[in-house]
Amino acid sequence: MKEQETRKRAITSIKTKILAAVGALVSILVLILIIISYTISKNIIKNESMQLLELSTKNQASQIESWLSENLNVFNTFKHDIETMNYTDAQLQTLLDSYMGTSSSYPDGFYIADTTGKVIQADGVGYKKTTGASSTWYNEALTRVNMAFGDVYTNEAGTEVISAGAILRGTGKTRLLVADVPIAHIQVIVNSFISMDDRFEDIRGQS
Numbered sequence: 001m002k003e004q005e006t007r008k009r010a011i012t013s014i015k016t017k018i019l020a021a022v023g024a025l026v027s028i029l030v031l032i033l034i035i036i037s038y039t040i041s042k043n044i045i046k047n048e049s050m051q052l053l054e055l056s057t058k059n060q061a062s063q064i065e066s067w068l069s070e071n072l073n074v075f076n077t078f079k080h081d082i083e084t085m086n087y088t089d090a091q092l093q094t095l096l097d098s099y100m101g102t103s104s105s106y107p108d109g110f111y112i113a114d115t116t117g118k119v120i121q122a123d124g125v126g127y128k129k130t131t132g133a134s135s136t137w138y139n140e141a142l143t144r145v146n147m148a149f150g151d152v153y154t155n156e157a158g159t160e161v162i163s164a165g166a167i168l169r170g171t172g173k174t175r176l177l178v179a180d181v182p183i184a185h186i187q188v189i190v191n192s193f194i195s196m197d198d199r200f201e202d203i204r205g206q207s
Contacts (some may be wrong), residue, residue, distance in 0.1 A: 002010075017089055047106060061067070061142045064186065067186065068092075068149060071105050071164070071179075071181065072147050072148065072149070074103075074165060075147040075164050075177075075179055076147045077108075078110060078177070079166060079168065079177050082095075082112075082168060082171070082177065083168055083169050083170045083171070084170070087108040089120060092112060092120055093120055093123075094119060095125070096109055096110055096111065096112070096121060096122045097109075097122050099122065100122035100123070100124045100125065101124065104185055105181055105185060106179040106180060106181055107182070108121070108122065108125045108179075108180055109121075109125075109179070110122075110177060110178065110179045111125075111129050111177075111178055111179075112168070112175055112176065112177055112178075113131050113138060113175065113176045113178065114173055114174060114175045114176070115130065115131075115173075115174045116160055117131045117132070119131060126157065127155075127156045127157040128156065129155075129156060129178075130156060132146045136150065136151065136163070137150065137153075137155075137163035137165055137178050137180070138165075138176065138178075140163060140164055140165055141163070141165025141166055141167065141176040141177070141178050142176065143165065144165065144166040144167065145166055145167055145169065146166055147164045147165065147177070147179075148164060148165075148166065149162050149163070149164045149181070150163055150164075150165070151160060152183060156179055158181040159180075159183075159184075160179075160182070160184070161178050161180040161181055161182050161183060162181050162183065163178050163179065163181070164178065164179050164181065165177060165178035165179070
């Protein structure tokens, strides 16, 4: 009887140990599965977020390029009109006056300059454009036959702008057509682009 009881106790003890070991193993496996699931989910979320941010960044860049292209199309159309019409200086002045304030993209309208230093600009502009070797817009426009944007600079009014300019053909003398686009006008789009890019870098840095 004593031997049977001893054997029963031994068997019970072994079963208890096995159950405890199995229980511990199951707990460990469950914990591992939870960690793996969390890691996979985290990586999936990060990857999807990065893809969305990359798409947003590309969209922002596309919007900026599209906006700039639309303005250049307007500028080149205006340039072609001047080149095909034999305007007098008085007619050019009237034409430039009519474009003053018509667009927030180029609020001062257009201005025309020649190599003698003469500048024709809208009467409503509150500052005088100046030509010369130190003039950013002047030097940039002298190198182009089609309207194109140059570098950012501060104009005579103290405003940061980018100028689109080119040589006017068929006017009898070297003349330049230029339009200033304030940086402030596209700053919202640019800031959005930079913000998206920064968020993309933050997420990538955490992965």
